Amino acid sequence: MAGMVVLGDGRSNVEVVPERGGIVARFSVGGRPVLYLDEATLADRTKNVRGGVPVLFPSPGPLAGGKFSYGGRSGAMKQHGFARDVAWRVGDQGDRHVVLALEDDDATRAQFPWRFSLAYRYELDGPRLRVAQRIENRDDAPMPWAAGFHPYFFVRDADKSRARVPTPATRAWDNVQKREIALAGPIDLAAREVDLHLVDHGASEATLELGDGARVVVSGSDAYRRWVIWTLAGKDFVCLEPWTAPADALNTGRDLRVLAPGASEELFVEIALS
Secondary structure, three states, rough: OOOEEEOOOOOOEEEHHHHHOOEEEEEEEOOOOOEEEEEEHHHHOOOOEEEEOOOOOOOOOOHHEEEEEEEEEEEEEEOEOOHHOOOEEEEOOOEEEEEEEOOOHHHHHHHHHHOOOEEEEEOOOEEEEEEEEEEEOOOOOOEEEOOEEEEEOOOOOOOOOOOOOOOOOOEEEOOOEEEEEEEEOOOOOOOEEEEEOOOOOOEEEEEEEOOOOOOEEEOOOOOOEEEEEEEEEEOOEEEEEEEEOOOOHHHOOOOEEEOOOOOEEEOOOOOOOO
16 A cells, blocks of 8 residues: 555564554564454545554544533544544654654544644564554643554454453443443353453453464553453454543543643553564
8 A cells, every 4th residue: 555654673564554544554473463454444545444453532432422522612523533534644764663643633623622743653573563652732721632542453253262351350331232241251252242341450451362372462551441342253353452541531531631731641552462
């Protein structure tokens, strides 16, 4: 794809597509694909990319009624925010890293009426991909926000019965049943649909055990304590998503982060195959 940025160190490779929301489209280690990708959705700009690692900002999950109000300002946006739908600008880059940037414009301010700047540094280190994030409020009013990632990890549908996401969580919002449930025992990743928002995982690290001795570890800044597990029967992926806040945080305020005018915050997320 035109504009794709390729990072590599001889054993691991990462492909980033700035024009498609700064998405990590592919990540492989020793020839083994870490991520699932529906190639057709990557090529079709009218569709959300199903696969890779979509960027979620400034609101992971859906907003109630698709709208929000905060501090006398209001807006409306689709599920997961707008960052995954717009082109990012390429900054500094090398063989194993690239910095992508996104600033507000008329289109973003129509949805989210604040001036901001994002700088995400993607860096490959062997079997580990690190995304360092810098979020800056360039507005004259406090800016609310939440962030996340939506990694689609490659797990063959036939192997999901052996895959596991160990968690100490005792409660989850079941987005299929639309109610909170108690968690007891392993999560059945081979079910028709799993869409669980873990309430009390309590850590900024989670692991997807792939069933063949390998595992994917997702870790991040302390802010990343909300985890979502999503998969569909018949599809070769399991999503293990780190979020800083639950869905609708721009309305509820739950775990919402707020930057003072001129302030910035730095976070990170790492994905490692072991």
